[in-house]
Amino acid sequence: MNGTRFGVRTLAPAALAICLVLPACRRNPGLAYARQLERAASWASAVVFTTELEQQRRVPARFADDVMSTAAKELRAIQSDIAARDQVNPSSRQQAADWCARLDGLIEQGLRSRSPSSAGEIRDLEQRLRTAARAARSAEAAESRR
């Protein structure tokens, strides 16, 4: 009996607090979009860094391949997620999805040919994704101020 009373006393305020907090948390499409762009950029950077480490014989080729294949898989997932974000401006989301597709292609190509020649292009795409992410964050901040 005491236990049940304790449970009600403990859980009721917690449930009340959650009910008060949840409505304050509106979905934030701009922030979520920016995070996806940053995730894609992070994978691009990880691929270039791992390839450099492999060339310096600091990590084995097997590990570099694992990172590249995981990155390609993740970028495909990010690409479809970005393409499905209806609340984001269609032209910018199409462009971001294209960058992800291009990154995926370059990484797959690198995996097949084992050549690091595409590092420059990957870096370029990474920078574009970061710029787009910063723009999305700024737009979101301006929106919240209004």
Next chain:
Amino acid sequence: MKSLVKVGLGILTSIGGFLEAGSIGTALQAGATFRYGLLWALALGTICIAFLTEMTGRLAAVSHHTVIDAMRTRFGVSFQVWPLGAQVIVDLLVLASEIGGASLALELATGVSLRVWAVPVTLIIWSLLWFGTFNAIEHGVALLGLVTLCFVVAVIELGPEWRAVAAGLIPQRAPADGAQYAYLAVGILGASISPYLVSFYSSGAVEEEWKTSDLGMNRVVSALGMGFGSLVAISVMIAAALVLAPRGITADSYQQAATVLSIPLGRWGLPLFCASLAIGCLGAALELSLDLSYILAQSFGWEWGENKRPAEEARFALTYTIALALASVPSLAGIDPLRLTMFSMAITVVALPLLVGPLIVVMNDKEYLKRHTNGFITNAAVIVIIGVAFVLALLAIPVQWLAS
């Protein structure tokens, strides 16, 4: 001399056993995303866990009760159901994260999928529990865990700007992505203030038959062991801040983060990272499996003790066997261990008041502690830290989940 050896061994095992999936994962992401900006959360969590372990060691030494045992006799079984249920859920989630972390470390080292490694890893943990003794498990794996000191060596090699590091120990205004900052702070606190460490520590103290004369050793081991242990976690965060953050690598997965030691330690970096992750997770998985058996056995009054043979305490052995089987499912399903870890740490913080609140009541009860009850500072420190963590979790978790 004998007690000095005991203190030394206690501190060494605390250092070796400090790093596990939660502390590695949260420290890597925090360092890679906010550099030194979340060091304060790690410091706060360490202070709290040092107080909590000291308290439960004191309870065991003075009253010869474990935390769970004392809570059951103090509040009754109908009360015990709430904290017990919460701790079983939290322990199972964290155990799944540890099995995932160890399996992924083997994937990084061999290239063979973590799904393949999940079964052998689970079997190794089960075999060690079935055939090993408490001391062999506690000291053996934790001493192997000293490999995690490679992160400290890496930081010395990288040479951070110590003034900036020190500034990170003071809470600062949340940066642009406040929700992620708060969510990571919650994750760090959840990883540091692990409820299983508290109940495991007190069960171990009862198994080792601590007495009032061990109180001094308990205090030294809690403070220095946890303090030095957290230095290793701080080193993980600093290394991530110096190697991953400047490259814009946010450590969304262990694959991205595994290169964190490759700049300071060269070709040894990746094997040492894999060894640290695998041994840290293995040690924590052993402690978690045992903890699940301990808390259920102590709540229902079964025979318990890792020093007994499985035939003498069948329900105790059956509990960790079932727990391991259940916890291996997420890895077999291929769920990303780092995401599972972050989720588990957040849930841990939400459950903390339910687990720590009753302990504070017991620790102020003269029937159990006689003249060794808690002082004002201990009570205030633990209540404030747990309160802050809980409020932070209630605010950050919904925001983070809605934004991701």
